[in-house]
Amino acid sequence: MRIISYLSFLFCLPPCAIAIEGSSSMATQLADHYLKSFVESVNPLPKMDPSKQTKRLDTTITEIHLSPKTEREVVFNKIFAQSSYYQTRFQQSLFNPYGWHDLHLFYGTTTAPGYHFLSRINRTLTVLGEGALASLIGAPIADLEALTKRQEFIGLLCEDRPLYNGLKSALQDYQPSEKAMLSFWTETDPLYAKEYDKYLTRLFYTGSAASNKSATTLQTKKIWLRDIWNIYSNYTWYPLIGLPIAGIVYQFISPDTHKDAFSMLYLNWLPAYNIYHTHEGIKELKQAGGNTHGLDAVLYVPPILYTIHSFYQYYKGYRNYKEYAGVLHHLALRMADVQNFLITAKKVQKLVAQNPAFAAHYGLQLEPINRLLARLNESSEVGNLLRYLEELPLRSWSYIWNHAGKLLASYKLFLAHKAVFHDAMYALGELDAFLSIATLMEETAALNGPHRYTFTKLLSPKGYRKPRLALVEMWNPMLTPTTAVGNDLTMDEASKTRNVILTGPNAGGKSTFLTGVATAVVLSQTFGIAPAKSCELTPFSKINTYIEIADDIAAGKSLFMAEVNRFQSHLKLLKQLKKAEFSFTIFDEPFSGTNPVEGSAAEYSVLNYIAEYSNAFNIVATHYPVVMLLEQREPQKGFKNYKVFIKSIGKDGKIHYTYKVIPGASNQTIAIDILAAQGYATEMLEQARDIINHPEQYRKSFAK
Structure with a gap:
């Protein structure tokens, strides 16, 4: 049969290295995954009425x-991906290439993409x-x-409230x-508009x-061209012009009148006052017996025009x-x-320095x-930038009293050297x-519910030659801790x-249990915490998932x-x-993509084969009864049957799930009951039960 040749190919693979996801940085990979959780409608920009447009x-x-x-795209692709510190911290991953997707770490289902592990x-x-948290989880x-x-x-953050509150307050001030x-790292920032940059x-x-x-250069330009030429000169325009003109006229008048001539001439160039000065001149002329020949109004025209233009x-x-x-x-x-x-x-x-512990x-x-x-102490462009940022009162800026040259220089220096902030930005995010x-731990504990997060007891591989995982009242973080059901598991x-x-039956909680255990391992090996009453584990060098495998029509x-290829990768890893x-792997219904006879045969033989690797833990959810025989027939390989079960089908015909996982082989079948609960036709269900x-009455094989 064709499946046998597939399996023969599978088991004879030579060992080789597995690339996690090509050569792109982890930040870029995270962006590709996480940004799928954001569904944003793109609204067309409103068209402006040409009659209302302005230059x-x-x-x-x-x-x-x-x-x-x-x-978030900026954080991952423009900052973290360009941070050398980030790159050194995230060079490898314990996950196989499918873990992020299978566990819905960064994006959910197509119907609810924003509901995922990170969001919880x-x-x-x-x-x-948020970006740093995603990076650590990944x-x-x-x-x-x-x-x-x-x-x-x-632990220190949980115990030291002043430190916790101080750090939280600092981040709230930055928020x-x-x-x-972040806009400085985009191409659409208003500062970068071509017209504005020219302006x-x-x-x-x-x-x-x-x-x-x-x-210094920029301050000099600002003072001479903007302050003196474009602002102050407008207030002293006519007085400044009047000085040289009055001086020239002064040279051609009679020396007998030099005493008062200059002041009289210059006063004509003082806006508003020159009108009064003209009025007084005409008045004195008439009192002295002079005659204006009826040109009084004409004499007022120059000072009035001068004054209007001056204003x-x-x-x-x-x-x-x-x-x-x-x-x-x-x-x-x-x-x-x-x-x-x-x-x-x-x-x-400062806060960290004040807390030696x-x-x-x-x-x-x-x-x-x-x-x-x-x-800050460097004699460099970066040093200048940081000092300007430190000393300038940017929130209460004064055009007159503050140093515009430093402000203008700081902007250009920041554009040239903003990359020096990348590492520190990640560190603050972390x-x-x-x-x-x-x-999270504090909030969950405050609920006073049956579940919370606890610190994992991390076991040294030096003391444990073989892996160990022990969970008590483990619950899945994708569920609400007040309503989730806890389960126990010991593997060692x-x-x-x-x-x-x-x-166990469909919808009984097998997948929830699988992903719950996996996320407990992930959190334990990320932050040393677990969603459980207690958790002990030896750190695993590989964390693998085999869930939600899909076909690839484009690739034929x-x-x-697709399942064969996934197992091929897993065997290489082992x-x-x-x-x-040590390796930890969860499988959800492997080899379900073919007929049940061959699928169950393949699953049985493949699981029996990988059980030879004593440093590997595997949890397999299956609907194939034959696989349960492995516990009895291969006792030396550490197989153990567990089951999820329903409590009862009530008088109302409804199925009551317990979502509890206990040792033992399942003997409950409720698929037909589920169909009945959904209103399927009675005659259809009777035939299904008869099968x-x-x-023996419906046995048929694909074999010749």
């Missing part, structure tokens, strides 16, 4: 419109924290020392600035990139002041969002923040992630259990071939396991 440039650059999806445990305050570790330290971080700061350059910058980073110049000066002050004010507010990150980093550094455990995680802040876990050498065969692969490495009760 006036919009200088309001503080209105930032980033969708939640775009924010996320309590972060920032998008950076890359469990087997390093016992590192896991123990993570447990201690979370309002995050959207605007800003014309007003305050030069054609030299080096000069645009010099606070127009005043208006221009004020208008220029408001425009320039507005531009710099908005730029200051945008840079204040970057400044707020720096302020938050300094607060965190936490600093001793968490100091290395803050190294990127410490490195960034240490550059701190938020640990705070989130402490908050002492209990002679390495391979669990899980059977049927569902069964063959690579070293003596001191179940008299299988």
